[in-house]
Amino acid sequence: MRVEKGGAERITEETLLSYEGMIRATAVKYLGKSHGGWAADVTQDVLLKAWTRQDKYVSSKGELVNWLYTMTKNTCLDLMSKKGNTVESLVYDVEFVSSLESDADMRYVSMKGALRDALNELGYRDKTLLVMRYYFKSSGREIAEFLGMPENQVPSYMKRAKERLRDLLDYPQAA
Numbered sequence: 194m195r196v197e198k199g200g201a202e203r204i205t206e207e208t209l210l211s212y213e214g215m216i217r218a219t220a221v222k223y224l225g226k227s228h229g230g231w232a233a234d235v236t237q238d239v240l241l242k243a244w245t246r247q248d249k250y251v252s253s254k255g256e257l258v259n260w261l262y263t264m265t266k267n268t269c270l271d272l273m274s275k276k277g278n279t280v281e282s283l284v285y286d287v288e289f290v291s292s293l294e295s296d297a298d299m300r301y302v303s304m305k306g307a308l309r310d311a312l313n314e315l316g317y318r319d320k321t322l323l324v325m326r327y328y329f330k331s332s333g334r335e336i337a338e339f340l341g342m343p344e345n346q347v348p349s350y351m352k353r354a355k356e357r358l359r360d361l362l363d364y365p366q367a368a
Contacts, residue, residue: 203247204244204247204250204257206244208257209240212257212258212261213240215261215262216235216236216265217232217235217236219262219265219266219269220232220236220239220265220269222329223265223273224269224273231272235265235268235269235272236265238268239261239264239265242264243260243261266331308362311358311362312358315354315357315358318340318350318354319350319353319358320354321339321340322336322350323351323354323355323358325339333347333348
């Protein structure tokens with residue numbers, strides 16, 4: 194990045210292109226296996242948006258990588274929404290419990306299926322909260338923006354969503 198006269202920061206083409214791999218990987222993560230073919234389009238869109246909107250980037254508010262990550266995530270969510278794929282339908286596409294290791298383990302397969310079924314019984318808001326927080330690792334602010342609610346309400350809605358999921362899974366509460 195270089196600083197021009199007047200102190201305005203200008204992102205160079207080389208700097209933007211150095212983030213191309215990160216943008217593509219993020220797009221693949223958000224789009225899932227069934228929509229991974231759109232990752233190249235999303236990458237190109239994000240790079241173009243970043244280039245044309247670089248006057249909106251303020252380094253004192255955060256690092257460039259965070260700005261690009263947020264832009265990529267929002268572009269993916271917008272694309273899926275336009276294509277009719279909301280978080281509602283995403284649970285079947287996403288390997289939601291992918292942190293577990295062995296597909297051969299029957300308990301894992303059973304747990305994964307039970308979790309998927311329980312998530313699909315939840316309402317849109319609860320499912321969106323849980324998928325955005327635990328799969329997409331979205332912040333409270335990002336969730337609030339996506340759902341159109343005040344940020345300070347996200348923790349209480351999250352707590353209720355987890356309680357509903359726990360009830361659906363018939364999982365005992367900690368004492």
